[in-house]
Amino acid sequence: MIEFEGVSKKYDDELLTLSDIHFKIEPGEFVVFVGHSGAGKTTLTKLLLREEKPTNGKISFESVDLGELSSKDLTAYRQRVGTIFQDFRLLPNKTAYENIAFAMQSLGKDDDEILRDVPNVLGLVDLAERMHHFPHQMSGGEKQRLAIARAIINQPEVIIADEPIASLDPINSEDVLQMLKKINDLGTTVILTTHDRDVGEKIGKRIIMIEKGKIIKDTKVKKTKA
Helix, strand or coil: CEEEEEEEEECCCCCEEEEEEEEEECCCCEEEEECCCCCCHHHHHHHHCCCCCCCEEEEEECCEEHHHCCHHHHHHHHHCEEEEECCCCCCCCCCHHHHHHHHHHCCCCCHHHHHHHHHHHHHHCCCHHHCCCCHHHCCHHHHHHHHHHHHHCCCCCEEEEECCCCCCCHHHHHHHHHHHHHHHHCCCEEEEEECCCHHHHHHCCEEEEEECCEEEEEEECCCCCC
16 A cells, blocks of 8 residues: 655745645555646655655555665665656667566566566567567657556556656557556556546546645546446
8 A cells, every 4th residue: 555644845945846645545546646737746756756755744655654765675665666657768779678678687587587578568568569679760659658568577566657648649548548457457556647637537547636736636436338
């Protein structure tokens, strides 16, 4: 379980970016954080990844305070979390295969595991035929699917997707959302941020709306049947 207890974040002398945030995310949930640019979504993501610490309050993962993690424990925590970014953050000089292999190598996976698992995960995201292509040879949708493959290759317990469809066309956006839903259906917790308030309704999950650094609504929705 992930829990925010009275979390606020302030940078220098600026106004509060997040103010007195409370929520719990149970294992296996799919939660969509919705808010306009500047609402606090990026700060929320940085806090979840422990790239930042809260000014006030406590963030815990399985009852462990993220703010108290040692460097070693922080590394172990981040290995349990896969991240997908709006700007993909792929390694430009590595092929699709090599981008994912690098993520496995960073966790000490051996060559046999890499040879077995990388083609499998590329197949799952419909990129088997693009295995030896570099990011600049791929479309935006393909890059984001590659980013998803990289995020799930080490079987994380949580996926954090920060505005993963903001730069994609409607067809590719739908593909990415459906992939994330399938990942969630297999038991992985998914946390997605977006400025599009229709996304939650599309996938039929929990929506938490943020405005000016505060949670203004937290609801679970049911996907409307066609």
